[in-house]
Amino acid sequence: DAGITQSPRHKVTETGTPVTLRCHQTENHRYMYWYRQDPGHGLRLIHYSYGVKDTDKGEVSDGYSVSRSKTEDFLLTLESATSSQTSVYFCAISAGTGLSTDTQYFGPGTRLTVL
């Protein structure tokens, strides 16, 4: 199994509060990704990173920001959580050849509930 951990694994918060989710990898992979999974939608890309301090937006980036100050850590921040951000969040990593044939490996997920 790829060395990917996510913290916290479960979180309940209130609308309007800031929330930060952490993804940590031990594989020294260049690329890291954040996805959310919702019923009826599969997984959708929020943001991704192709190196330290290098990030870009995905399909559903509104309301989210990310930071990557170290190769091993990729943080996802909800500046002011809303109920529509209740979801399961998955982090993924890939070795980073930059080609589409890079396989992504996923972490165990964080279940976030915004009340």
Add this chain to the structure above:
Amino acid sequence: DQQVKQNSPSLSVQEGRISILNCDYTNSMFDYFLWYKKYPAEGPTFLISISSIKDKNEDGRFTVFLNKSAKHLSLHIVPSQPGDSAVYFCAASAYSGGGADGLTFGKGTHLIIQP
């Protein structure tokens, strides 16, 4: 619009028989396709992939077939086993020139293997 479609939300197959999961895509820029398997409360697990230069890839009980002209791929599992009961996601990637900018997922098919 959905670029990757899995039109069967669920599929029930008898143990020992063949399971066939289908996936259609609309974006002709996709050149790499993956199947992931997901158990409840876990992250997606990579199963098998295929590049657009091939039409078949096999790994043990799992075979993926790609028909580029029809923009269709399928995953065959032979023989099906109880542990195969899970949600299967089809995913696709395109080389954007700037790097591996994430996967586009279908909504998933819940495979149930009946004893």
